[in-house]
Amino acid sequence: MADAPRKRRWPLYLAVVLALLAMAGLWVNHQLEPHRLARTVLDALGESQGLEIDFQGEPSYVLRPEPRLVLPNVVARQPGAAAPLLTAKRVEVSLPWDTVWGGDDKVVITRIQLDQPALDLAALSDWRASRPQAPFELPTLTQGVLVTSGRVVGGDWRIHALDLSFDELRPDQPLDVKAKGRFERDALSIHFEGDVSLLRAALASPFMFRATGRLQQAELDSPWTLVFAGDFDATGDYTRLEFANLSFESESPVPTLQADGSASFGETVQFKLEGTMPDWPADWPVLPEPRAAVALPVDFDVAYAGAADLSDPVSLKLARGETRLDATLVVADAQAWLANEERTPLPPMLGRFTAPSLEIEGFTLENVQADIVEPAPASEE
Template structure:
């Protein structure tokens, strides 16, 4: 080298080419490790479950084989999922499979708004009390927070458990959900509680995702016990509200066309109901309720009277009825009432009370009054319906315990004053 030639800069502030290659190699190695990690579903599933559990304040595990894909739209499938509140032993959710698809824009915007393509749940089991405790502890929804399902929700073989009751075999199909879009869907299942079971297949519509909102249900329900069954078609509508520990529909408008089936008896009838409906702790209650009952048109003989009543009703592990109203008239197919009670055109006021098993096996208390005459009775509804269906082939007297009081009564052409008659049912 010439002594006057300038020396090359070898200062420490200029990286050597060798250092650049080392840094690039480390970066490529880290990227390769990340790609290897991302190609292992258990690691991705663990990350998703951990982040989801942190966001929802839940302890979530997924023990089964997990899958995910980035092609088209990102999706992940978790199996044998269990979710519970920290510190609680009872899970609020178990599911054989949970599948979630979401668009890339949800990932890019970090879930604001939260748009999900589709959610599928196979064999989910939800414990309602545990779910309600978790919901009560959740902070209020952020104003303007939007959740949208563009391709809907599907549930197969679901179970909802409450205290002493459950809904099993749940199939739910909701094509879309979110924002101010109307929610429409179909749900099927079987309610089991105490001595009562009910299969249902309903179509529903909810106008908005935010409460309160108009809601409507139409479909079929078959209620049954060991001794009777009641297939029915119903339509219901009202405004859906959130309520402590459940929900409420205020007011509910309900129309039912049904048939009561017990042994040889078939009693077709229609019911209309109006009033606030509340659901909490596995129990439906309607109070005050306005009830209208009448036979179905074109059906003879009419074993069901025409009546209107007000009061309260509730159903859960037990059934409660407390109604007061008036019979429009005495059905022709019922045993004729003696004069002057029978021929009178005055309304026949009544009070009816029942509290007992949902199969109607407990006694019903009935009070009737017309003019100055009164009749108080205790009877079991299945036995009375069997007696009505058999006519007079069994016994001329109904199977009930009762007491009739009248200031005057005409029987077989004779006039009786200050009458008091007691009826006793010898049947158990």
């Protein structure tokens, strides 16, 4: 008779177990409700990075085969900042379970996709200055990054329609990045498409750069190709580049040239180019006789040190045989001169010209030395 009460009690035990499972299921579902999950993830990320990260719209997630979170209309800003550091129409992040459970000290992400992101470099610089000094750790992205229709804002210039991608990112391993977009500054527009191959994914590495595009300004519309190899180092306050065997090809009035050089970018910009132009552009001022009839390359030396917007004068040295020009000019003035169909014979510059001899209207001048003082283009007056 003692077994009968036990048999009658098992439905009660089962009901209690089912009730507990149902409560656990409701709790898990509540915790994994898309808005709550997204808010939990973004709050943790924002706190760790000193950012306020928000979104508008309906987020979504899946857990199989691994966690994937999709967020609409994301805005990230430094607390108290007027302008956001980053906005994006859509952000998708996939993570392996090991990263979710914290099973490895290294940050491993499967894939990141950003649709219509906009990055403000001034806000980015302010945020970086607020962060504590810490060793830079590059994450691992096993299936890479995809950026579509992006925008970068940097002072008086913009990059629009930016598409960027790479298949895989592993620290200190080779990395190939593809990108295309449109650079704009005032009336200048440069369309580009190319790729950069790094020997190792790090803040310093040898690399190879290849790109093609079109340069447009007013009536100017010239195709271009740029290829060069180099080394970069972004471990300090300035990003430094050393490059060799640079080859830039275009159509007149934009020159074709080969060069070696260096550059650094930070609060100010410095660069130096030394090389040669195989041919004198047909749309440039006609060379004086007797040198015009002689096929000689033009050696050049270009140097700049000043404001990041290139508003300070550029030093320019040209040598064609024994004929030489030492001058300074402003990039914006030279661009306006190139784009002006009614341009003056000489670009706006200050300089000194020397030649062993010149022929002018039938007269030969020996040991010519002349100072050049050309005003700014009419469009700038």
